[in-house]
Amino acid sequence: MKQERKSRREGARDRSTVFTEEPIVGEKLDYELLDSGNGEKLERFGDIHLVRPIAHAIWKPQLSASHWKAARGHFQRATGGGGRWKWGSKRVPHSWILQVDQQRFVLKTTSFGHLGIFPEQQQQWRWITDLCESQTEEIEVLNLFAYTGGSTLAAALGGAKVCHVDAARGSVDWARENANRSGLGSHPIRWIVDDVQIFLKREIKRNRRYHGIILDPPSFGRGKKGETWKIETDLVPLLELCKSVLVDKPLFFLLSCHSPGFTPQVLTNLINDVVPNGGERAMGEMLLQGGSVQDLPTGSFARWHSDEKIEASVEEAKESE
Numbered sequence: 001m002k003q004e005r006k007s008r009r010e011g012a013r014d015r016s017t018v019f020t021e022e023p024i025v026g027e028k029l030d031y032e033l034l035d036s037g038n039g040e041k042l043e044r045f046g047d048i049h050l051v052r053p054i055a056h057a058i059w060k061p062q063l064s065a066s067h068w069k070a071a072r073g074h075f076q077r078a079t080g081g082g083g084r085w086k087w088g089s090k091r092v093p094h095s096w097i098l099q100v101d102q103q104r105f106v107l108k109t110t111s112f113g114h115l116g117i118f119p120e121q122q123q124q125w126r127w128i129t130d131l132c133e134s135q136t137e138e139i140e141v142l143n144l145f146a147y148t149g150g151s152t153l154a155a156a157l158g159g160a161k162v163c164h165v166d167a168a169r170g171s172v173d174w175a176r177e178n179a180n181r182s183g184l185g186s187h188p189i190r191w192i193v194d195d196v197q198i199f200l201k202r203e204i205k206r207n208r209r210y211h212g213i214i215l216d217p218p219s220f221g222r223g224k225k226g227e228t229w230k231i232e233t234d235l236v237p238l239l240e241l242c243k244s245v246l247v248d249k250p251l252f253f254l255l256s257c258h259s260p261g262f263t264p265q266v267l268t269n270l271i272n273d274v275v276p277n278g279g280e281r282a283m284g285e286m287l288l289q290g291g292s293v294q295d296l297p298t299g300s301f302a303r304w305h306s307d308e309k310i311e312a313s314v315e316e317a318k319e320s321e
């Protein structure tokens, strides 16, 4: 099993010649926070530099204005909400590929300023992959609000079976594309377009259980049929549902979010009601690491993992219930 997982990861690494449709931009295919300040961040995605808003970056930028002006695109918030891209003289491709460790993401400049990746999740992705990979038994992982699949790919690269849930078909299609690009096209991943609460209630009825759960809820969202998601009122009931789909001896739980006020300690207090006593806990800010400039906090995470190895598969666990 372990050998099989290892070769799956190596398989993903060896596919560098396969990607012919989009230009592979830059030699290193990587991400960098170049600077932040004046309510904005300057980032490099491959060799494409972009400026996007981030309200709390109220300090002074460290780089000169000429670095910021050289960006190929600048997303500016509109006063009534939303916003628009302002383009420089050099065109940004319709889509391009960005590599983060062994994950490959198709990036696009969307009309709401997202690109299809939250690079501050990289530390969590590494943690997920390593944890899944360290297991000798097959494990099942549930990824909620799964967006373009960064955590799904991380768990799959660690050899886990994954269930990926998001209400937006466009996000799920995008995540599937990322899985294909990362060499995980035939990996066991269930791709579900649904509201997370409705999906979990259905899973409870089906008696399905997971060894690990990941969730990165937005402040506000919409389910598949327009159901409203509000983090302040809906997160606690959702965590209760999550608890009901965890196996008796779970492996891990990871909650992250970008909502103001949801500090690492708030998230820790919330997951303490879900996970068993003991095990290892960690919490912190999610950071875009600046290298030569200041780090930029963008959200918080809290996570727990068991210090015991998983002993039985989900099927066996179900049978013993």
Ligand SMILES: C[S@@+](CC[C@H](N)C(=O)[O-])C[C@H]1O[C@@H](n2cnc3c(N)ncnc32)[C@H](O)[C@@H]1O
Residues within 6 Å of the ligand: 145, 146, 147, 148, 165, 166, 167, 168, 171, 194, 195, 196, 197, 216, 217, 218, 219, 220, 221, 222, 223, 224, 227, 228, 229, 256, 257, 258, 259
């Ligand atoms: C972008 S991610 C969250 C990332 C980040 N935490 C943030 O604040 O933007 C949000 C994802 O949750 C999905 N989503 C929002 N409400 C949902 C719901 N009720 N059920 C399932 N997915 C939902 C969206 O489609 C989107 O892909």
